[in-house]
Amino acid sequence: MSQKRIIVENLAKNYKNGRANLVALDNVSFSLNEGEDMAIIGPSGSGKTTLLNLIGGLDRPTKGKVIINNQDITRLKDKELSKFRNQTIGFVFQFFNLQEYLKAYENVMIPMLFAGIKPSKAKEKAEKLIESVGLADRENYYPRQLSGGEMQRIAIARSLANDPKILLADEPTANLDKESAQNVLEIFDRITKDSGVSVIVITHDPNICKKFKNIIHIRDGKISKK
Amino acid sequence: MNIFQAQKLGLKKIKFSKGKSLFLVIPICLMVGLIVLASSEAQNLIKVAHSSIFSPIEGQNEILELTKVNNMGPRDTEETGFSDTDVDTITDIENVEKSSLVTELPIEEIRSNDTFDGKTISVGSLYGLDEEYAKIYTNESFDYSEDSPIPIILNANDFYEIHENWQGQTSIEISMTRGADETELENAISQSPINVRALSYDRDELIGKVITIQFGGFSELSDYTQDRTSSGFVYTVKTQEELNSEIEARKDAISLYWDYDKISMPLTYEFIIVGISEGEDKTKTFVPLEFAQKLIQDYLSYEITARNGSEIPESEMNSTYIGLVYDGVTLESDTTGIMFAGMRKEMGSQVEEQFSEINEQIEEQNRQISEANEQNKQIVEEFSNERRAGGPPPQMPGMISIGSVESLNAGNINVSFPTSTDTFNIPGLVYAKDSSTNELTGEYTSFDFTQELPLISNSILVKINDVSNREQVVSDLNTNGFSFQDYSKYKQFEKLEKYLKIAIDVASIIFMVITALFILINMAKFVSEGRKEIGIFRAIGASKGDIRLLFILQSLSYALISILLGALLGISAVWAISNLIVNSAQNLINSTIGETIVLSSNISQADFLNLNYQMILIYAGTLLLVTLIVSLIPSGQATKVSPVEAIRN
Ligand SMILES: Nc1ncnc2c1ncn2[C@@H]1O[C@H](COP(=O)(O)OP(=O)(O)OP(=O)(O)O)[C@@H](O)[C@H]1O
Ligand SMILES: [Mg+2]
Numbered sequence: 001m002s003q004k005r006i007i008v009e010n011l012a013k014n015y016k017n018g019r020a021n022l023v024a025l026d027n028v029s030f031s032l033n034e035g036e037d038m039a040i041i042g043p044s045g046s047g048k049t050t051l052l053n054l055i056g057g058l059d060r061p062t063k064g065k066v067i068i069n070n071q072d073i074t075r076l077k078d079k080e081l082s083k084f085r086n087q088t089i090g091f092v093f094q095f096f097n098l099q100e101y102l103k104a105y106e107n108v109m110i111p112m113l114f115a116g117i118k119p120s121k122a123k124e125k126a127e128k129l130i131e132s133v134g135l136a137d138r139e140n141y142y143p144r145q146l147s148g149g150e151m152q153r154i155a156i157a158r159s160l161a162n163d164p165k166i167l168l169a170d171e172p173t174a175n176l177d178k179e180s181a182q183n184v185l186e187i188f189d190r191i192t193k194d195s196g197v198s199v200i201v202i203t204h205d206p207n208i209c210k211k212f213k214n215i216i217h218i219r220d221g222k223i224s225k226k
Numbered sequence: 227m228n229i230f231q232a233q234k235l236g237l238k239k240i241k242f243s244k245g246k247s248l249f250l251v252i253p254i255c256l257m258v259g260l261i262v263l264a265s266s267e268a269q270n271l272i273k274v275a276h277s278s279i280f281s282p283i284e285g286q287n288e289i290l291e292l293t294k295v296n297n298m299g300p301r302d303t304e305e306t307g308f309s310d311t312d313v314d315t316i317t318d319i320e321n322v323e324k325s326s327l328v329t330e331l332p333i334e335e336i337r338s339n340d341t342f343d344g345k346t347i348s349v350g351s352l353y354g355l356d357e358e359y360a361k362i363y364t365n366e367s368f369d370y371s372e373d374s375p376i377p378i379i380l381n382a383n384d385f386y387e388i389h390e391n392w393q394g395q396t397s398i399e400i401s402m403t404r405g406a407d408e409t410e411l412e413n414a415i416s417q418s419p420i421n422v423r424a425l426s427y428d429r430d431e432l433i434g435k436v437i438t439i440q441f442g443g444f445s446e447l448s449d450y451t452q453d454r455t456s457s458g459f460v461y462t463v464k465t466q467e468e469l470n471s472e473i474e475a476r477k478d479a480i481s482l483y484w485d486y487d488k489i490s491m492p493l494t495y496e497f498i499i500v501g502i503s504e505g506e507d508k509t510k511t512f513v514p515l516e517f518a519q520k521l522i523q524d525y526l527s528y529e530i531t532a533r534n535g536s537e538i539p540e541s542e543m544n545s546t547y548i549g550l551v552y553d554g555v556t557l558e559s560d561t562t563g564i565m566f567a568g569m570r571k572e573m574g575s576q577v578e579e580q581f582s583e584i585n586e587q588i589e590e591q592n593r594q595i596s597e598a599n600e601q602n603k604q605i606v607e608e609f610s611n612e613r614r615a616g617g618p619p620p621q622m623p624g625m626i627s628i629g630s631v632e633s634l635n636a637g638n639i640n641v642s643f644p645t646s647t648d649t650f651n652i653p654g655l656v657y658a659k660d661s662s663t664n665e666l667t668g669e670y671t672s673f674d675f676t677q678e679l680p681l682i683s684n685s686i687l688v689k690i691n692d693v694s695n696r697e698q699v700v701s702d703l704n705t706n707g708f709s710f711q712d713y714s715k716y717k718q719f720e721k722l723e724k725y726l727k728i729a730i731d732v733a734s735i736i737f738m739v740i741t742a743l744f745i746l747i748n749m750a751k752f753v754s755e756g757r758k759e760i761g762i763f764r765a766i767g768a769s770k771g772d773i774r775l776l777f778i779l780q781s782l783s784y785a786l787i788s789i790l791l792g793a794l795l796g797i798s799a800v801w802a803i804s805n806l807i808v809n810s811a812q813n814l815i816n817s818t819i820g821e822t823i824v825l826s827s828n829i830s831q832a833d834f835l836n837l838n839y840q841m842i843l844i845y846a847g848t849l850l851l852v853t854l855i856v857s858l859i860p861s862g863q864a865t866k867v868s869p870v871e872a873i874r875n
Contacts, residue, residue, distance in 0.1 A: 049874075058765055059870045079769055086767020093873060097762045101242030102235075113227045114767040158766065 005034040005165060005198045006055060011064035013050050013221075024050040026221040027064070032214065034165070035196035037188065039209045042218035048202045049170055051218065055200065056089045056168045057081045069165065086114050090159030090197075092169035096151040098143040104154045105130060105139040111161040122161075129157035133187055149180025156187055160197075167191060167199045173208065185211060227772045229779065236780035240787065247784070250748050254788035255795060257737045258845065262796020265841035267807055268730045270834045272723050274811060286505055287696065288323075289362055290688040292316070292703070292710055293509065307556065307682040312708070316688055319702045321695035327683035328353045328510070331522050332550050332559040334651050335492065336511075338439045341380070341432070341499075342425055345387050349439065349511045354518025355379070359687055363512070364501030366433075370514035375436050375498035379512040382504045385425040390450070392419045392463060401458040419461050420450070427502075435499045441525055442653030443492035444480075447472050479546065480650055482536060489532040489653065493524055507712065510685070523675045529654025530671050543666055549655025552670045556682040557656065734845060742852045749781050749860035753867075760864055761872020770865035777861035778854060785853040789846045797837060804834035 013025040025047045032038050040048050053059040055066055057073050065072045073084055085091075098107045108126035113119065130139045133153040143151055152172060159167055167188070173181035185208065191197045201212065209215050217225040240247045294308060308327055316325040336349035360368035363379045370376055392398065400414045415421075449469055451462045464472070480486050503510060513521070529549075538547060550557055658670035673679060690699050696712070703710045753760075760773055768776075808831045 053870050056765070058873075059868075079771075082764070082767055082769040082772075085765060091765050093762075097758070097873065099759065099762075101239045106238070110763070111766045113231050114763070114769070114772055116227070119231060162767070 003034055004031050005036075005069065006032040006200075007065070007067040008051075008055065009065040009067065011051070011054060011066065012062050013047070013054060013059070014062045023221050025054070025061070028218075028221070028223055029064075030216060030223065030226065032198050032200070034198055035192055036214060037192045037199040037201070037212050038214035038216065039212035040200060040202045040216055040218060041204065041206070041209050042224075044204075046218045047221040048218050050221075052168050052170055052200065052202055055166070056091060057085050086111055087162050088165050090156075090161075090164035090167040092152070092155050092159050092167065092172045094171040094174050096143070096148070096155045096175075098151055098155060098158075100143050102142075103139070104135065104141050104143070104146065107143070107154060108158045108161055111158060115162050125161065126157070129160055130154065133157045134183075147180070149176050149183060152176060152180065152184055153187065156184065160191065163195070165197060167197050169199070169201045171202050171204065173203065173205070181208070227768070227775060229775065232772075232775045232779040233783060235776060236783035237787075239780060240783055247787075250784050251788045251791060253744060254741055254785065254849075255792040257741055258789050258792025258849070259795030259799060261734055261737055261845050262793055262837070262842050263799045263803075264733060265730050265845070266796070266800050266836065266838040267804075267834060268726055269838040269841070270807075270836050271811060272726060273836070274833045286362065286503065286508070287693045288690045289508075290690065290696075290699065290703070290710065290712075291508060291510055292686040292688055292708055294684045307558075307684045308686050313686060315706055316686060316703065316708070319699060319706065321691050321699055323689040323691040325686050325688040326356070326359065328355060328359075328685045328687050329518065329681045329683045330510075330685060331518055331525075331681070332557065333441050333522070333525055334559075334653065335443055335445055336439060336441050337492075338437050341435070341437045342385070342427070345425065347384050347386070347425070350381065350384050351510055352518075353510045353512050353685065354515040355512035355687075356515050359689075360501070360512065360514075362689065363503055364433075366500035368500060368514055370517040370520075375496045376513060376517050377500040378437075378439075378497040379501035379503050380432070380499055381508055381511045382427070382502050383509060384511065385427055386422050387425055389421045389423050390419055391421065395419075397460060397462040399455065399458065399460045414458065418459075420452075429502055432499050432502060437497050437499060438494050439497055440492035440494050441521065442489075442528070444476070444490050444650075444653075447476070476650060480652070481534075483534060483538050483547070484652070485532050485534050489529065492653075493521075493528060495521070519678055522679050522681065523673075526654045526656065526673060526679070527675055529652065529656075538669060540666075540668070543657060543668070546649060547655060548649060548651045549653075549657060551657050551659045551666065552673075552680075553659040553661040555661065556680050558682045558684075730841075734841075738845070738848060738852060741849060742856045745781055745785065745853050746856045746859065748784070749777065749857050750863070752777065752780060753860045753864045756864065757867050757872045760867040761869040764867070764869035765873060773865050773867075774861045777864050778857045781853050781857035781861075782850060785850055789849055793842055793846065796842070800835060800837060804831050807834045 008028055008030050011025055011028045012023070015022040015024055028047075028051060040051065042048050050059070054061050054074075055068075057066075057076065061074055064074070066074055068084075068088065073081065076084060098104075099110070102110070105123060105126040108129055109119070109122040112122035112125060117125075127136070127139055130136060133156055135150055135153055135157075138146060138150060138154075141150075143154070146154065152175075156167075156172075159169075169188070173184055176184065188199050188201065189211070192199050201208075203209060215226070216223050292308075310327070313325050313327055316322055331352045331354070333352060336352055337346055338349070339346050341347055355368070357368050360377075360379065364377075366377065368377045368379075398417065398419050400417045447469060449464050451464060453460050453462070477486050480489065497513075501512075503512070550559055656670040656673075657666045658668055659665070660667050688699065688703070690696055700710055700712045756777075760768075763773060763776070811834070
């Protein structure tokens with residue numbers, strides 16, 4: 001039996017807007033095994049991004065636990081949390097978020113540099129990763145010289161830089177054409193299968209959803225359907 | 227992430243957005259460039275001014291020349307010269323390293339025609355100096371030997387020429403009241419047809435130069451007269467006839483007792499310049515002691531052989547022919563005699579005639595003497611003021627040789643000062659003086675020239691152990707009764723130098739503050755513009771420390787680039803405008819201090835090419851440090867950026 005990689009327990013997040021108390025996430029619980037993928041789907045403002053950020057250690061919950069590899073990350077100090085994000089999580093964003101002043105391979109190197117890996121080693125690995133997303137000939141390009149799909153593939157290469165256990169992607173295909181989106185999803189699939197990475201993807205697209213083993217529906221901060 | 231990687235990242239960011247970066251870099255770059263330029267050129271200016279005004283041999287500021295000025299009163303009122311006791315007193319003063327008596331040679335008319343091409347300079351006062359003191363002025367040998375040029379240390383204050391400009395007129399009147407104030411004096415001087423111009427010289431060129439110097443003979447007669455009027459001065463050009471008749475009169479008068487051709491012929495020796503005595507406070511020219519004795523012996527014996535055999539009558543002694551006096555102890559110039567010869571005689575007869583009123587008369591004399599003294603002082607002062615500001619130099623011993631007869635009507639005694647036309651200074655003429663009565667008893671011709679001649683030491687050289695103690699030593703000298711006024715501009719210049727340095731420092735600090743503010747503002751801008759980047763970096767694993775490092779190094783990269791470019795800019799500016807500066811500096815120095823102070827060197831462009839590396843390094847270092855400190859605030863701000871908010875689309 002494969003091990004539970006992510007356990008989310010009674011997770012809640014409230015935002016205080018002046019006096020109003022907005023419940024963005026309300027008692028969410030679920031779990032995910034290693035090497036499995038999951039899609040989160042739900043209407044706008046339902047709390048998908050909030051959930052993903054909590055899993056990725058970008059934000060702290062109002063209540064509940066996020067247990068990753070048997071460790072409750074909600075209790076980690078800022079420094080440990082940074083290290084956790086660097087080592088265990090890979091983020092892929094809707095708008096790619098590459099640094100425009102860095103070449104493709106340099107963008108991929110950044111998480112490794114934060115990890116304290118030697119630049120020469122980091123460069124070597126960045127090149128391999130870029131090759132694995134099929135952009136070996138683009139490694140010296142600046143982001144503005146790349147298409148959206150290419151940028152997203154570089155961003156995926158970057159998310160894989162430190163061999164994360166979990167890959168979190170917030171609407172990674174929303175800004176891509178069909179073909180590029182397909183390409184990105186194939187890469188995710190391969191990562192899950194080949195490296196045992198647990199992938200969680202937020203999407204609005206039911207067609208994309210179908211391709212994932214696990215799907216959770218979120219509505220008003222609650223899981224409406226698993 | 228380590229510093230180098232963060233630095234590299236910062237540089238990449240700067241390189242990527244060159245346009246934007248330039249907005250940041252240019253202002254800092256300009257400020258740094260300006261500082262490099264200003265501090266370098268200020269330093270160069272100080273250096274140039276310093277070496278123009280003062281000796282490059284700083285040691286000369288450690289020397290004080292204490293000279294007993296010839297008192298203008300009757301010769302029996304005060305002793306001239308210093309004694310060994312004085313030297314002992316001075317040596318005991320704190321911070322005085324050593325002090326020695328030095329002896330002035332009582333020789334009038336010392337001139338050189340070949341030190342400066344086409345110009346004649348007069349040596350004001352010539353002294354014998356021993357080897358030990360010579361070291362202060364020169365690294366060369368100061369040994370006298372018969373068959374090679376004699377080493378000499380010239381005095382830069384003797385390097386001047388008198389320039390006449392009559393603007394086509396034969397007479398120029400200048401209004402100036404006695405006790406004129408500064409502006410009135412300036413005004414009078416600017417109108418004067420007679421100007422003294424300092425000759426600029428290149429120390430290195432002069433040193434080692436072989437020159438000839440003439441001793442004795444007669445001075446060229448002044449070709450103009452300067453008279454006091456009720457409202458000031460009037461300068462009048464002498465006609466050629468007047469001049470010729472003066473020359474004839476002089477020749478006739480001197481020919482009575484001398485072989486005129488022989489006595490008017492100066493003695494000539496060959497010298498090699500080994501040093502230059504420099505500084506406002508320096509007046510002495512030095513030759514080796516041994517030569518000094520030889521020179522004075524040659525000078526006196528020459529006079530004796532130039533006599534034609536006729537005896538000088540007592541009535542003419544000292545009122546017409548002036549020379550030296552020997553009282554059995556010391557041999558010295560009879561400068562006091564010149565001034566008061568006539569006066570003494572008249573007063574003497576008055577006293578005899580009015581024997582009954584003797585007490586009253588003596589009082590009267592004293593009053594007149596002090597009045598005359600007062601007046602002399604004033605004349606001396608006026609002349610020395612003029613000399614300082616460009617007027618004719620005092621012609622020691624004869625400011626009276628300017629020619630005007632100052633009549634002093636005091637009581638029933640009418641006193642006339644002798645003038646150059648009826649008083650003749652005969653090289654080497656020696657009168658014997660009765661030391662008990664102070665009367666001249668006749669010509670003295672019986673020196674034993676195999677013996678050292680008994681010259682009087684009217685000066686003491688005081689060597690201070692360190693120039694910084696100069697003020698204290700001067701003050702102690704005065705409390706010990708040696709009235710010494712420090713004419714050296716050294717102190718003032720030091721002040722000026724200090725102010726200039728302070729001005730540069732203040733400017734630097736202001737620039738530094740501006741630069742710091744500039745960096746602070748821009749850093750804050752980086753942070754607000756970089757929120758998204760910060761958020762992404764945080765998401766992909768940057769710690770707060772990484773973010774801080776990134777931002778600080780980004781600022782430092784900007785500062786470093788700006789400083790490097792600024793230094794480059796400043797250095798090119800120094801090169802580009804040194805030419806301009808050299809001209810204006812030359813003009814500035816010439817039009818201010820150059821008129822009164824002999825400049826030791828011409829300024830060249832190379833003088834303004836030196837860079838103030840020390841200041842550049844200090845400024846760059848401080849700027850980087852300030853950048854570091856200043857960037858701590860916004861970079862701290864950057865660490866507080868929440869990644870969630872920063873990456874929200
Ligand atoms: N920092 C915040 N302060 C206040 N309210 C917030 C904050 N972040 C999110 N919210 C609110 O929480 C709710 C959930 O937001 P979230 O971003 O998780 O929605 P989402 O499901 O990702 O929507 P979308 O599909 O449009 O991205 C929304 O109502 C949003 O307005
Ligand atoms: Mg969202």
